[in-house]
Amino acid sequence: MSATVLIGTGISASAFSNQFKGNLEIHEKASRVGGRLCARNYQEYIIQYGAQYATSSNSLFDDYLNRSGATNLTSSIYIEENNTYEDKNIWVHEEGMQFITNYGFLNKKINFNSEVISINQKNNSINLRDGKIVNYSKLILSIPHPQALKLLGELNYECDFEPCLAIGLCLDEESSFEPYAIRPNSKDISWIASSKFFNKRIPESVLIHFSPERSKEMYYKNKETIINFAKEKIHNFTSSNLNIIYSDIFKWKYALTNKKMNQERYIKYSDSIYLIGDWINGPRIENAFLSGYSLAMDLNH
């Protein structure tokens, strides 16, 4: 019998998987869960390349975050434009934000390295990169709009995504970066944060997000050029001399959507295909969560 098939393991998929009562077959093209919630390790360091923190204005999401092992704290973010510090109530995960998605997939089997390359809507089946064909009774796509559009052929929905280059720099023991989190007033850099922002016990690294404009311009430049540009820029934000022992980059082709808040939580594309994700309900983790949660609740009835 064909199954309900879920594509992707980001936070919208995790929320769906956590609430959905039927059997699920899950396919993820990467080798890990989390999607745009993504941390990587270098020795004892944790570098969080994707989303940095979640905000929540919803008790359902609060509850999920609590159960996922996330920590709720008030953090001070330096806003360069106003030369002020903004205290923000946020949720972080000490091991990296991707760990909040694990909770929705507890006791679920995930097919990793399993990329959907086409959908046959007439036969209700998907084709995977490894040549396998999987039949579905319902297909839930939790992938960014441009990727969903490519698979579906047409999707009557306006939405743009911007890229983001994320650069991680690991510091030696003598170096320290303060303040922990900065929203710069810069045409080049949109975010800088020390790993102390989410975990004070690990050796310190600094994460830099390039602005959408600079990310677009530098996307295809080589790694060394991108890292050198980041190193040059970061010195404007600290008086300390930073000794960098390791650096790496992560390129997000589809990082942030321009989608504003929207009443619609998910899209019913056809009788058997549904779309969830941050580009439908709003551009942040909480919106992606509510998108997946709402679809699961509706399909359960």
Ligand SMILES: Cc1cc2nc3c(=O)[nH]c(=O)nc-3n(C[C@H](O)[C@H](O)[C@H](O)COP(=O)(O)OP(=O)(O)OC[C@H]3O[C@@H](n4cnc5c(N)ncnc54)[C@H](O)[C@@H]3O)c2cc1C
């Ligand atoms: C650099 C950056 C910083 C951000 N900062 C913040 C922040 O601080 N706070 C905040 O709230 N939000 C932030 N965001 C946005 C937040 O990360 C997203 O809103 C949220 O993670 C989106 O979740 P999602 O489930 O909709 O999609 P995704 O996380 O993109 O999940 C999609 C999943 O589908 C998989 N997939 C895609 N195509 C296929 C295919 N063909 N076959 C199989 N699997 C496939 C992907 O590998 C991925 O796992 C940031 C995003 C980025 C990139």
